[in-house]
Amino acid sequence: MITLRRTCTLAAFALLPSFAVAEAQHGIAMYGAPALPADFTHLPYANPDAPTGGRVVTAEVGSFDSLNPYVLRGSVPWQLASLTGESLMGRTLDEPFTLYGLLAESVETPEDRSWVEFTLNAAATFSDGTPVTTQDVIWSFETLGTAGHPRYATFWTKVESIEPVGERGVRITFNTPDRELALLAALRPILQKAQWEGVDFAASDGLQQIPVTSGPYVIDRFEGGRYVSLRRNPDYWGADIPFREGTMNVDEVRFEFFGNETSAFEAFKTGEVNFTRETNVLRWNTQYSFPRVQSGEVVLEELLHQRPTGMTGLVMNTRLPQLADWRMREALIQAFNFEFINETVNGQPQPRIESYFGNSPLGMTEGPATGRVAELLEPFAADLTPGTLEGYAFPVSDGTERNRAGIAQALSLFEQAGWTVGSDGVMRDGSGTAFTFEIVIETGAGEVQSIVEIYVQALNRLGINPTVSAIDSAQYRERTDRYDFGMTYFRRGLSLSPGNEQYLYWGSEGADTVGGRNLMGARSPAIDAMIGTLLTADSNGDFLAAAQALDRALTAGRYVIPFYQWNVARIAHDATLHYPAHHPLFGDWPGWMPDVWWYEAP
Structure with missing residues (x-):
């Protein structure tokens, strides 16, 4: 039976009073105070009475060659950082921009957030039993900022100083106005300094030098590229702190890796895997009636959420001359017959992603920009892509395969940009150069490959013959790290608390950083300025306006050809796995998942 559940009403964006004075707190919020009181006993969506035991096994498509998520080198299972590692404070899934004590028992910061001070929990230890000290904290900040993954570097440039305060305190002073920095500091991973003495942190072998961390799980067994098994640490130091009460209940969390989606699904059908997320609606509607579902051994559920849609689709690399002109990108968007592809791949219409922060209060509104949003964008009017201020929407086709109107509009845009179809049926510029590019995807990504195949047929009708390269996960990581592609599959999940990570995703400064997240190569003063306003806004109203303005600049920038929304999570799991009602x-x-889930036999 499929159960549909709706999330709670979004009330977190009401205007709240700001911090009055700097004093030790149990949590920290971007605006106002945390919703949970200092004496809270557990997170609202955790079950403090959950039993422990059992196992969760998921299927991952692809491979891995490292178990160190803190450096650029290697491909790492994405779940490791949150299950084995820890930071000074932890996120809550019920409150945007709010953190509660984890390794730190308290946090202190002034009204202007020019510095932040954390006091470590005296009980905090690493998995080998050694205490977490202020020196570990200071070393972690410095090392991650200078030798760690590039995503940590920008934060470190904004740190003026970091110093111990007494036996268990660490104070970080910032050199730039940015209200989010105090929260980002709380989320830096804390590693064991002693483990890395005499070792090149950035160049270490990620399957030989596995980081010692303080989290509730430790890596128990693994085989490179095949599986990773995490074991719940029975001596975990933080099992009884409020943030962890009722969480991390499953004894084993195992990730099995498969070469493609088909083999991963077969593993779930046979019981080798006991939890899966289904993103293909057609498969969800037609292939989930196998015996284990019919017998009740497997439960099917559809869960709604109130996160932004984020952006999923084919990102265009604007570093390439043929994709630098917005008219070319709009032409390629017009040629993408979303309605036909949607029906073909899903079997039924699914809503299209309309903007990066859609499905949330942060999303842009229809029509022209007004009010504070318009005020923020107006200084950049001369450089904005058409549609940013006036309003922009992705094209809607008639649903037929030929998409005549879209193809005609694409041809017109190509012609405006100096490209026409010659007598040989090939799209060329005035010098005779053919218009082409490479679409790079991962081997085994069946749904994406199906979409690309349909899209390429449409491009062929325009006289464009792109190369499609399906490569393994290691090659794919290396190619995308170097921005060596014309288009590639793109997924950016966005939260209700956007902040400094937006610079990583589409900030100009990181557009050419090897291993960066700005795959599109966006270099827009307006985008940079809207992110800056997000980080310095001293009111919820300015924060919302900046997010909506950023959404406009990104969407009208035509950087990504969007797919369909994932506003419904479709999950299937063994009936022995449970989660709280809230x-x-x-x-x-x-x-x-698996954080607040538990195992319980019928």
Whole structure:
């Protein structure tokens, strides 16, 4: 039976009073105070009476060659950082921009957030039993900022100083106005300094030098590229702190890796895997009636959430001359017959992603920009892509395969940009150069490959013959790290608390950083300015306006050809796996599964 559950009403964006004075707190919020009181006993979506035991096994498509998520080198299972590692404070899935004590028992920061001070929990230890000290904290900040993954570097440039305060305190002073920095500091991973003495942190072998961390799980067994098994640490130091009460209940969390989606699904059908997320609606509607579902051994559920849609689709690499002109990108968007592809791949219409922050209060509104949103964008009017201020919407086709109107519009846009179809049927510029590019996807990504195949047929009708390269996960990581593609599959999950990570996703400064997240190569003063306003806004109203303005600049920038929304999480799991009745605002998101689930036999 499929159960549909709706998340709680979003009330977190009401205007709240700001911090009055700097004093030790049990939590920290971007605006106002945390919703949970200092004496809270557990997170609202956790079950403090949950039993422990059992196992969760998921199927991952692809491979891995490292178990160190803190450096650029290697491909790492994405779940490791949150299940084995820890930070000074932890996110809650019910409150955007709010953190509660984890390794730190308290946090202190002034009204202007120019510095932040954390006091470590005296009980905090690493998995080998050694205490977490202020020196570990200071070393972690410095090392991650200078030798860690590039995603940590920007934060470190904004740190003026970091110093111990007494026996268990660490104070970090910032060199730039940015209200989010105090929260980002709380989320830096804390590693064991002693483990890395005399070792090149950035160049270490991720399957030989596995980080010692303080989290509730430790890596028990693994085989490179095949599986990773995590074991719940029975001596975990934080089992009884409020943030962890009722969480991390499953004894074993195992990730099995498969070469493609078909083999991963077969593993779930046979019981080798006992939890899966289904993103293909057609498969969900037609292939989930296998015997284990009919017998009740497997439960099917559809869960709603109130997160932004984020952006999923084919990202265009604007570093390439043929994709630098917005008219070319709009032409390629017009040629993408979403309605036909949607019906073909899903079997029934699914709503299209209309903007990056859609499905939330942060999303842009229809029509022209007004009010504070318009005020924020107006200074950049001369450089904005058409549609940013006036309003922009993705094209809608008639649903037929030929998409005559879309193809005609694409041809017109190509012609405006200086490209026409010659007598040989090939799209060329004035010098005779053919218009082409490479679409790079991962081997085994069956749904994406199906979409690309249909899209390429449409492009062929325009005289465009792109190369499609399906490569293994290691090659794919290396190619995308170097931005060596014309288009590739793109997924950016966005939260209700956007902040400095937006610079990583589409900030100009990181557009050419090897291993960066700005795959599109966006270099927009307006985008940079809207992110800056997000980070310095001293009111919820300015924060919302900046997010909506950013959404406009990104959407009208025509950087991505969007697919369909994932506003419904479709999950299937063994009936022995359970989760609390209270479903968090963020829904099925890192921090929920397996974090608050438990195993219980019928």
